[in-house]
Amino acid sequence: MAEMQMLKGDKAVAHGVVSIQPDVVSAYPITPQTGIVERVSQFKADGELDGEFLRVDSEFNACSTALGAAAAGARAFSATSSQGLKLMSEPLFTASGMRLPLVMAVANRSLSAPLSIWGDHTDTFAERDGGMIQIYGEDVQEAVDNLLMAYKVAEDPDISLPALSTMDGFILTHVKEPVEIYSEADVAAFLPDREPNFTLDPSDPKTMGAYARPEHWTETRYAVQEAMLRSKDKIDAVVHEFAEQFGREYGLDYRGLIDVYGPEDADVAIITLGSLVGTVKDVLDEYEERGESVKLVKIRVYRPFPIDELRAALRGVDAAAVLEKDVSLGYQGGLVTDLKAALYNTDVRPDIRSFIVGLAGRDIQRREIREVVAEMQRLAADPVSGTVAFEDEESWPQVREDILEEVDQS
Numbered sequence: 001m002a003e004m005q006m007l008k009g010d011k012a013v014a015h016g017v018v019s020i021q022p023d024v025v026s027a028y029p030i031t032p033q034t035g036i037v038e039r040v041s042q043f044k045a046d047g048e049l050d051g052e053f054l055r056v057d058s059e060f061n062a063c064s065t066a067l068g069a070a071a072a073g074a075r076a077f078s079a080t081s082s083q084g085l086k087l088m089s090e091p092l093f094t095a096s097g098m099r100l101p102l103v104m105a106v107a108n109r110s111l112s113a114p115l116s117i118w119g120d121h122t123d124t125f126a127e128r129d130g131g132m133i134q135i136y137g138e139d140v141q142e143a144v145d146n147l148l149m150a151y152k153v154a155e156d157p158d159i160s161l162p163a164l165s166t167m168d169g170f171i172l173t174h175v176k177e178p179v180e181i182y183s184e185a186d187v188a189a190f191l192p193d194r195e196p197n198f199t200l201d202p203s204d205p206k207t208m209g210a211y212a213r214p215e216h217w218t219e220t221r222y223a224v225q226e227a228m229l230r231s232k233d234k235i236d237a238v239v240h241e242f243a244e245q246f247g248r249e250y251g252l253d254y255r256g257l258i259d260v261y262g263p264e265d266a267d268v269a270i271i272t273l274g275s276l277v278g279t280v281k282d283v284l285d286e287y288e289e290r291g292e293s294v295k296l297v298k299i300r301v302y303r304p305f306p307i308d309e310l311r312a313a314l315r316g317v318d319a320a321a322v323l324e325k326d327v328s329l330g331y332q333g334g335l336v337t338d339l340k341a342a343l344y345n346t347d348v349r350p351d352i353r354s355f356i357v358g359l360a361g362r363d364i365q366r367r368e369i370r371e372v373v374a375e376m377q378r379l380a381a382d383p384v385s386g387t388v389a390f391e392d393e394e395s396w397p398q399v400r401e402d403i404l405e406e407v408d409q410s
Helices: 009-020 034-045 059-071 082-098 140-154 184-190 214-246 276-289 307-314 334-343 366-381 383-391 396-409
Strands: 003-008 024-027 052-055 076-080 103-108 133-136 163-168 176-181 258-261 268-272 294-299 301-303 319-324 351-356
Touching: 003 009, 009 034, 009 076, 009 103, 009 140, 009 176, 009 184, 024 034, 024 059, 034 052, 059 076, 059 082, 076 082, 082 103, 082 214, 103 140, 133 140, 140 163, 140 176, 140 184, 140 214, 184 214, 258 276, 258 307, 268 276, 268 307, 268 366, 276 294, 276 366, 294 307, 294 366, 307 334, 319 334, 319 366, 334 351, 351 366
Parallel strands: 024 052, 024 076, 076 103, 103 163, 133 163, 268 294, 268 319, 319 351
Antiparallel strands: 003 176, 133 301, 258 294
């Protein structure tokens, strides 16, 4: 039976972990994730966690310990953030190649230098090529729910891949929200015992992740690619099962990979992910009250990338703005790059604009989102003149002032 509690985000995720009852938890602290493993350790001390809680000496060993536990057939959990995730990168790539479904909670945080403890998505976006499922939470409840769903997807024998369930550092880890916490019995009914395809067992010797010659190595990565693509169908099934059992829906019309808020036939769209989704929703409610048609396309799953779902959600859209808390230095944002590739050579051709926002926790205000919407509306109404005005660097300052004046007047 579920219980509603007012909890900080990190503590809520820890409650979710204990409801899952992983066999092994490997822990190393890093801001702003530390509260997750601290609370899990308290649950262990109080006798509420049956599995092993292992305090290790680095993030590398935390991930390596979870990897080893998963290889032995255990259900494994760890958590990290920022530089800690970078230190885990090598064993995470290894876990993917070895087809081990360890699940991690990541409190998103910027990467140094200069040093920052505040949140953006540069840490997880930098891992997007590693063969790990990546799920992004809008609020604390979704971060808890995603963790449960991540296990059910990752541990499916046909998938068997690591999964990162993310939540924005501080914005979600340190906010208090009402959260529904599920009983162990309810979670056990939703999440079956793990049944791995193979395990390390002294009585049945085998090896994992062994040396591969060039004529074999590519096939191993192709197998991971196929599993990543198969995981889309599994995610679809899991979000429907979750909705049926727990009553909360996450993008059911789009296979749980994305969600759409606002009128489906809108000619302007805002595309984003993580905690920024909630702020954008509040702003778009204002436009709806005035009878203006603008919709939000929320990315729930970044890897595997929701190609078909984005094409469906953006069909008929004239102008789309991508707001993301990352940047691939020397080019542009990772999400907008992937989006453009997904729409290339199709009949879905919105005018796309990229906005890099919120790096290192920089505040994103409603007024700035209104500015973006106003610019997209201008492009949708007059795409030729709008595009020229935007790309003309000398005239852009005046164009921006005109937009701000329109926003203030509205």
